[in-house]
Amino acid sequence: QVQLEESGGGLVHVGEPLRLSCAASGRFAGINDMAWYRQVPEKERELVATVSKDGRADYATFAEGRFVIVRDNLKNTVYLGMNTLKPEDTGVYYCHVQVFFSPVSGGGESSYWGRGTQVTVSA
Numbered sequence: 001q002v003q004l005e006e007s008g009g010g011l012v013h014v015g016e017p018l019r020l021s022c023a024a025s026g027r028f029a030g031i032n033d034m035a036w037y038r039q040v041p042e043k044e045r046e047l048v049a050t051v052s053k054d055g056r057a058d059y060a061t062f063a064e065g066r067f068v069i070v071r072d073n074l075k076n077t078v079y080l081g082m083n084t085l086k087p088e089d090t091g092v093y094y095c096h097v098q099v100f101f102s103p104v105s106g107g108g109e110s111s112y113w114g115r116g117t118q119v120t121v122s123a
Contacts, residue, residue, distance in 0.1 A: 009117030022095030
């Protein structure tokens with residue numbers, strides 16, 4: 001079983017920064033892609049940013065230039081730094097990871113979601 005512990009959400013004012021963290025734990029051999037998604041009111045869940053095992057990051061258009069995703073492979077943790085936050089960034093942010101298992105454990109890959117952390121940006 002894999003657990004994801006998210007933290008860092010909260011209430012901020014327009015223009016203020018916020019950093020989210022997501023730590024993965026459990027029985028797995030390693031983690032491939034790590035990502036952050038979000039679900040804002042009245043919209044479907046959407047990708048915010050993703051980072052590969054070797055650190056290559058990709059961003060949604062709305063996140064380019066404002067958000068930064070990084071990972072610490074030693075800590076199995078992914079971070080999302082958010083700057084210049086806007087009211088339309090308000091929503092629930094979810095961590096998503098793709099883990100792989102050792103051959104001894106059966107091999108293969110699985111994806112897991114965090115429970116989400118609320119981000120509220122007030123005008």
